[in-house]
Amino acid sequence: xxxVVLSLGIFVVGVSSLFPLACCHAEDPQPKGxxxxxxxxxxxxxxxAAMERNYSAYLAPRPEDNELYSLFxxxxxxxFDYNNHDGTISRRDPSKVIFANGKYYVWYTHRHTPTSPKxxxxxxxxxxxxxxxxxxxxxxxxxxxxxxxxxxxAVPRPPKPQVGxxxxxxxxxxxxxxxxxxxxxxxxxxxxxxxxxxxxxxSYADSPDGPWTPHHKIVIPNGAPGxxxxxxxxxxxxxxxxxxxxxxxxxxxxxxxxxxxxxGLAIADHPLGPFKKHLLNPVVNSGHxxxxxxxxxxIAALVHGDGxxxxxVQFAEDGVNFEIASIVxxxxxxxxxxxxxxxxxxxxGRGITWGLSHFTNYTNWSQNHAxxxxxxxxxxxxxxxxxxxxxxxxxRPDQYFKQGLNGKQRQRINEANRALRK
Amino acid sequence: xxxVVLSLGIFVVGVSSLFPLACCHAEDPQPKGxxxxxxxxxxxxxxxAAMERNYSAYLAPRPEDNELYSLFxxxxxxxFDYNNHDGTISRRDPSKVIFANGKYYVWYTHRHTPTSPKxxxxxxxxxxxxxxxxxxxxxxxxxxxxxxxxxxxAVPRPPKPQVGxxxxxxxxxxxxxxxxxxxxxxxxxxxxxxxxxxxxxxSYADSPDGPWTPHHKIVIPNGAPGxxxxxxxxxxxxxxxxxxxxxxxxxxxxxxxxxxxxxGLAIADHPLGPFKKHLLNPVVNSGHxxxxxxxxxxIAALVHGDGxxxxxVQFAEDGVNFEIASIVxxxxxxxxxxxxxxxxxxxxGRGITWGLSHFTNYTNWSQNHAxxxxxxxxxxxxxxxxxxxxxxxxxRPDQYFKQGLNGKQRQRINEANRALRK
Numbered sequence: 001x002x003x004v005v006l007s008l009g010i011f012v013v014g015v016s017s018l019f020p021l022a023c024c025h026a027e028d029p030q031p032k033g034x035x036x037x038x039x040x041x042x043x044x045x046x047x048x049a050a051m052e053r054n055y056s057a058y059l060a061p062r063p064e065d066n067e068l069y070s071l072f073x074x075x076x077x078x079x080f081d082y083n084n085h086d087g088t089i090s091r092r093d094p095s096k097v098i099f100a101n102g103k104y105y106v107w108y109t110h111r112h113t114p115t116s117p118k119x120x121x122x123x124x125x126x127x128x129x130x131x132x133x134x135x136x137x138x139x140x141x142x143x144x145x146x147x148x149x150x151x152x153x154a155v156p157r158p159p160k161p162q163v164g165x166x167x168x169x170x171x172x173x174x175x176x177x178x179x180x181x182x183x184x185x186x187x188x189x190x191x192x193x194x195x196x197x198x199x200x201x202x203s204y205a206d207s208p209d210g211p212w213t214p215h216h217k218i219v220i221p222n223g224a225p226g227x228x229x230x231x232x233x234x235x236x237x238x239x240x241x242x243x244x245x246x247x248x249x250x251x252x253x254x255x256x257x258x259x260x261x262x263x264g265l266a267i268a269d270h271p272l273g274p275f276k277k278h279l280l281n282p283v284v285n286s287g288h289x290x291x292x293x294x295x296x297x298x299i300a301a302l303v304h305g306d307g308x309x310x311x312x313v314q315f316a317e318d319g320v321n322f323e324i325a326s327i328v329x330x331x332x333x334x335x336x337x338x339x340x341x342x343x344x345x346x347x348x349g350r351g352i353t354w355g356l357s358h359f360t361n362y363t364n365w366s367q368n369h370a371x372x373x374x375x376x377x378x379x380x381x382x383x384x385x386x387x388x389x390x391x392x393x394x395x396r397p398d399q400y401f402k403q404g405l406n407g408k409q410r411q412r413i414n415e416a417n418r419a420l421r422k
Numbered sequence: 423x424x425x426v427v428l429s430l431g432i433f434v435v436g437v438s439s440l441f442p443l444a445c446c447h448a449e450d451p452q453p454k455g456x457x458x459x460x461x462x463x464x465x466x467x468x469x470x471a472a473m474e475r476n477y478s479a480y481l482a483p484r485p486e487d488n489e490l491y492s493l494f495x496x497x498x499x500x501x502f503d504y505n506n507h508d509g510t511i512s513r514r515d516p517s518k519v520i521f522a523n524g525k526y527y528v529w530y531t532h533r534h535t536p537t538s539p540k541x542x543x544x545x546x547x548x549x550x551x552x553x554x555x556x557x558x559x560x561x562x563x564x565x566x567x568x569x570x571x572x573x574x575x576a577v578p579r580p581p582k583p584q585v586g587x588x589x590x591x592x593x594x595x596x597x598x599x600x601x602x603x604x605x606x607x608x609x610x611x612x613x614x615x616x617x618x619x620x621x622x623x624x625s626y627a628d629s630p631d632g633p634w635t636p637h638h639k640i641v642i643p644n645g646a647p648g649x650x651x652x653x654x655x656x657x658x659x660x661x662x663x664x665x666x667x668x669x670x671x672x673x674x675x676x677x678x679x680x681x682x683x684x685x686g687l688a689i690a691d692h693p694l695g696p697f698k699k700h701l702l703n704p705v706v707n708s709g710h711x712x713x714x715x716x717x718x719x720x721i722a723a724l725v726h727g728d729g730x731x732x733x734x735v736q737f738a739e740d741g742v743n744f745e746i747a748s749i750v751x752x753x754x755x756x757x758x759x760x761x762x763x764x765x766x767x768x769x770x771g772r773g774i775t776w777g778l779s780h781f782t783n784y785t786n787w788s789q790n791h792a793x794x795x796x797x798x799x800x801x802x803x804x805x806x807x808x809x810x811x812x813x814x815x816x817x818r819p820d821q822y823f824k825q826g827l828n829g830k831q832r833q834r835i836n837e838a839n840r841a842l843r844k
Contacts, residue, residue, distance in 0.1 A: 033649035034703055038676045048702040049743035050731070051684075058730045062682065066730065073831070074822040102843055144839050227455035254460045260484065262473075280470035281456055306813045308480045308488065309472070311733065311749050321471035327733050327749055330817065330825060354835070359819045373819075376827055376835070387831060391728045395752065397781045397795070399821050400496040403752060405798055409495070409809065413776070413798070417566050421524055 038062070059325060064389040067351065068300060068313045069326035070377040071388050077356070077372055079140070079148040087116025087367035090131050091138070093170040093235070093289070094336035094356035094372055095182075098208065103141045105208045106336060106356055107154055107182060108372060109169040110138035116368050120192030129190040131360065131368055132169040137184055139208075145338070145354060145374060155182055155203045155212050163201040163218055166190055172290075172336070173208075174238040174245065174271055175343040180205045181271040182212060183219070183236035183247065196252060197222075200236045202272065220249065220266055220275050228253045228282065229264060235334075237290035240343045241299060241319050244269055248290045248301075251282075261288055261306045265320065283320050286310050291335040293342065293379075294349025300379070304331040313379065330393050332357030332375035351380035460484070481747060486811040489773065490722060490735045491748035492799040493810050499778070499794055501562070501570040509538025509789035512553050513560070515592040515657070515711070516758035516778035516794055517604075520630065525563045527630045528758060528778055529576055529604060530794060531591040532560035538790050542614030551612040553782065553790055554591040559606055561630075567760070567776060567796060577604055577625045577634050585623040585640055588612055594712075594758070595630075596660040596667065596693055597765040602627045603693040604634060605641070605658035605669065618674060619644075622658045624694065641695050642671065642688055650675045650704065651686060657756075659712035662765045663721060663741050666691055670712045670723075673704075683710055683728045687742065705742050708732050713757040715764065715801075716771025722801070726753040735801065752815050754779030754797035773802035 034051070035043065042055035054061050063069040083089045095107040113128045123129035137155035140148040157168045164186030171184035186201035200220035203212040220236060223229035229251035238247045245268045254260045262282035266275035286307025292299050298317040303309055311331060314322040337355030353376060360370045378388035405413070456473075457465065464477035476483050485491040505511045517529040535550045545551035559577035562570040579590045586608030593606035608623035622642035625634040642658060645651035651673035660669045667690045676682040684704035688697035708729025714721050720739040725731055733753060736744040759777030775798060782792045800810035827835070 031701060033645050033651065033699065036645075036648055036650050036652050036675050036677075038682045046702060048705045049738075049745060050705060050707040050736075051702070053745075054707040054730055061730070062680070063730050063732075064680070069730075071825070073825050073827045075827060076823060099842060143843070144836065223455050223458075226458055228458050229455065230458050253458050255458075258484070258486070260460045277455065280468060280473070283470045283472060285472040285476040306485075308476055308483070308485050308491075309749060310485075310813060311751060314472070316471075323471060323475075327731060329733060329751065330822060353838075359822065362819060371819075373822070376831065385831065385834070387828065391732060393825050395817075395821060396824070397784060397793075399817060400752060400781065400795070401498060402818070403493070403495050403815050405495045405497060406809065409798065409807065412807070414566065416775075420521060421565070 066326050070379050073376045075374040085363050087369045090369035091372045092358040092370035093334050095172045096336045097338035100208045103143055105141050107139045107171045109135045111135040123190045129192045133167050133191050135167045135169050137168050137171045170235050172237045176271045195231055197231045200233045219273050235290040240345045248292050250290055284322050289334040293339045293352050294346050297347050334358045350382050353380045353383050488748050492801050495798045497796045507785050509791045512791035513794045514780040514792035515756050517594045518758045519760035522630045527563050529561045529593045531557045533557040545612045551614045555589050555613050557589045557591050559590050559593045592657050594659045598693050602630055617653055619653045622655045642697050657712040662767045670714050672712055706744050711756040715761045715774050716768050719769050756780045772804050775802045775805050
């Protein structure tokens with residue numbers, strides 16, 4: 001039966017090629033050029049590959065009409081002290097922002113150590129190796145998303161030898177059947193000792209203010225030896241989708257110095273697991289952090305930083321098979337958006353308009369630390385902000401000139417010039 | 423017959439699903455995860471859409487191995503005076519750079535007027551409307567590509583009513599059978615009077631130092647009424663490909679305030695025409711300027727600024743059907759690369775490593791003018807510069823904070839916060 005349908009399909013294609021296209025009648029020997037008014041739908045004429053793609057691959061033929069295209073605007077936050085940015089206090093990797101008890105909540109990696117990070121060779125029980133070593137999960141609340149009140153620790157690192165005794169970092173939040181769950185990276189050695197190795201642990205609470213009960217078990221284990229995620233599960237990022245917990249994560253693989261970063265998916269029926277890793281992992285081929293949100297009937301992803309498809313917003317109708325939805329600039333780093341429908345099991349995700357992100361190495365390497373900042377955007381079906389839909393951010397020329405050639409490159413260029421003149 | 427083949431295809435698909443994949447033998451009931459070492463070729467296993475694309479859509483599964491991926495580095499040029507950047511002197515839209523007579527040559531739009539641009543309503547015979555109004559084509563030479571010596575005018579705007587009497591701008595160079603050809607936009611009214619309307623004119627010379635003989639005819643006319651390029655042919659950009667002159671151009675269409683910018687192709691057997699516009703135009707669906715170069719057996723394009731596929735390098739095996747080859751950041755604006763094989767009719771294009779670009783509105787609108795700058799990159803098969811292949815440029819946090827919210831946006835956000843707290 002299916003072969004009959006397909007044969008009929010071929011017949012239709014065959015017939016249509018016998019007749020001229022709508023644009024090229026017999027009395028009009030020279031086909032008309034592409035129309036001056038950009039058609040909203042794909043026009044019935046032969047198209048170049050690029051024009052075909054402009055209608056088939058994006059939500060709209062213009063980026064300003066594409067609900068998954070946006071600029072990003074940034075605002076410093078009020079309420080966080082960084083000890084004059086001397087490198088002893090760091091805040092990074094914000095969770096999603098949630099709204100509860102009349103205010104916004106965010107959780108993040110908090111490091112307060114006697115010195116800035118000193119590397120794996122020089123670290124001790126109190127001196128951190130990396131910016132995310134010897135950290136705990138802290139949280140803050142806000143009425144407006146700009147001014148924040150730090151509330152202190154939510155999940156401290158547990159005593160040795162429990163999961164995360166060396167550092168607990170890069171958390172994200174889930175609300176499931178009235179209970180809150182914080183997933184986080186649980187380090188059992190200083191980052192940099194071998195690599196950035198850790199599995200995922202979880203704590204739970206009845207209120208976003210805690211108290212948080214640690215599950216004290218690895219909830220998402222690293223992969224088996226030889227698998228892409230054998231050493232680390234980074235950036236656990238839970239959403240409720242299709243009645244289950246869809247937890248996206250990143251892993252570093254292939255080893256130094258050419259680490260590859262991609263993203264996988266683990267699915268569970270209960271927040272404490274078991275989580276089943278998707279057979280098609282990795283499901284996102286690029287990106288340095290996980291940032292996803294329900295959008296229409298599927299899942300959208302901000303893909304920033306690494307890989308062939310960095311600087312994109314992507315969309316998967318099924319939450320698994322992601323396609324590029326837009327190409328963007330100056331993306332938020334490690335974004336944790338406010339997603340009103342993150343946990344509602346929605347089949348009509350509305351998108352995002354703001355969140356927190358971080359900026360690592362805010363000053364210089366000797367005072368290395370990260371800060372939290374706010375980003376705003378229009379990746380929402382419920383907002384139409386033309387300022388956010390401009391085609392490109394304005395970047396001053398000094399920023400271009402800061403991308404300068406080094407001495408070795410100048411020498412290489414001088415030699416090429418000399419060779420050409422010979 | 424074809425339906426038989428397709429039926430067979432369905433049979434094959436059906437059969438293959440009865441048998442396990444290569445990765446999953448009977449003694450290995452749980453299929454192994456994706457390998458830790460990123461395979462160089464597409465592995466023989468079921469892949470997510472993103473992983474499938476990572477192997478099929480790019481020249482390499484990692485951007486650092488992709489010959490069409492690069493960072494861009496910028497260097498100020500020596501040798502150009504801008505009258506203290508008061509807006510009376512502007513240089514913009516550099517041509518390709520060529521090497522001849524032992525030095526590099528570049529041509530560009532040069533404006534020297536009593537005031538900065540004052541808009542179409544306030545312009546006169548001497549006061550410019552836009553930055554490219556009342557301009558001529560000038561040129562400069564350099565031994566190293568960093569320090570330039572301005573040589574003065576190459577093609578002045580001709581007397582009224584000849585093509586380009588109001589302004590000649592945005593030129594590019596062709597070498598064909600020992601003669602040089604400069605193509606340029608020929609304005610016959612001040613830009614902004616209706617839009618940015620102009621066709622393309624051409625001058626020719628036996629030497630890059632001139633003298634240049636104007637052809638005094640429109641060589642690439644605007645499209646017929648109702649066609650996408652009915653008002654303007656911008657950025658004429660000739661290459662020699664398949665034994666012919668492949669001239670790419672941009673047009674603005676759909677009218678203000680939502681101009682669409684795409685790129686077309688016109689092909690000729692002789693530099694003075696006739697040029698035949700390609701039936702599949704537009705062939706590039708994005709970009710604000712034309713920058714292309716021979717690459718392997720096809721043509722590569724830098725696509726900057728506007729459209730769904732801004733911030734990409736693209737590649738067309740046939741010079742017509744462009745696909746995204748990489749996603750890049752901080753692209754050169756209006757780039758004119760040095761392309762050693764631009765005119766050699768190569769079937770093995772080697773790519774580019776540097777060129778000139780511009781920065782418009784260098785200071786502020788009241789002193790509006792553009793400057794030329796140099797960019798370097800590694801989009802060359804003959805260079806391997808790991809510094810150029812890093813995944814992202816380092817952009818300081820102040821540049822993020824310069825992308826700030828405006829008052830209207832803050833108000834909108836405050837209202838949303840209040841509504842949520844109610």
